[in-house]
Amino acid sequence: MAVKGNETPAPNGTPAPAAPAAGGGMKAMVPLLANLIIMPAVAYGLTALVLVPQLRKGLAPDASAAGEHASAEPAGDKKGHGDAGGKADPSAKPDEKGKITVPMSGKVLVNVAGTSGSRFLVTSMSIVSKNPNLKALLEKNDPQLRDVAASTLSAKTISDLEKAGARNLIRSELISVFNNVLGQGMVTDIYLTDFAIQ
Numbered sequence: 455m456a457v458k459g460n461e462t463p464a465p466n467g468t469p470a471p472a473a474p475a476a477g478g479g480m481k482a483m484v485p486l487l488a489n490l491i492i493m494p495a496v497a498y499g500l501t502a503l504v505l506v507p508q509l510r511k512g513l514a515p516d517a518s519a520a521g522e523h524a525s526a527e528p529a530g531d532k533k534g535h536g537d538a539g540g541k542a543d544p545s546a547k548p549d550e551k552g553k554i555t556v557p558m559s560g561k562v563l564v565n566v567a568g569t570s571g572s573r574f575l576v577t578s579m580s581i582v583s584k585n586p587n588l589k590a591l592l593e594k595n596d597p598q599l600r601d602v603a604a605s606t607l608s609a610k611t612i613s614d615l616e617k618a619g620a621r622n623l624i625r626s627e628l629i630s631v632f633n634n635v636l637g638q639g640m641v642t643d644i645y646l647t648d649f650a651i652q
Contacts (some may be wrong), residue, residue, distance in 0.1 A: 539612065559593075579603070610624070
């Protein structure tokens with residue numbers, strides 16, 4: 455009987471079983487285990503040390519602008535400020551078409567629907583109206599406006615946001631919900647000055 459390669463004949467003349475290949479078993483699992491441990495740590499580190507600080511920096515209100523606003527307005531001169539029947543804001547000057555544009559305070563940040571919180575949308579808006587009291591109305595209703603904007607935007611999926619003309623559809627929806635809060639016909643247009651999906 456011929457003996458092949460590494461096989462040594464057993465005492466009874468049958469070939470002995472081949473030894474298992476070296477390097478298998480636990481050594482093959484090391485890269486997989488390293489990935490299972492290292493990748494979540496890297497993801498957490500990037501989120502905690504890079505992404506969250508950048509979001510906070512971008513969403514933080516400008517402290518110097520808030521300080522200037524507070525010092526420019528005397529403490530006792532708040533009557534009529536914020537109600538629709540009050541005096542018109544002298545700083546809100548209409549353009550040549552009679553429209554007044556006032557930016558909303560801060561950005562609106564929402565999770566995109568269907569992404570399990572892994573994607574988000576950041577927007578900044580400026581509201582357009584023909585009403586000279588727009589700024590006072592926006593200040594008075596800011597929490598409610600931000601809530602309806604967040605509700606409208608957080609209902610959007612990635613496919614909704616990537617469609618052609620998505621910004622125009624979103625703009626129309628926001629005008630509708632803002633007019634529900636402020637009164638029909640109050641908001642004539644909305645400029646989406648920032649619109650980023652991350």
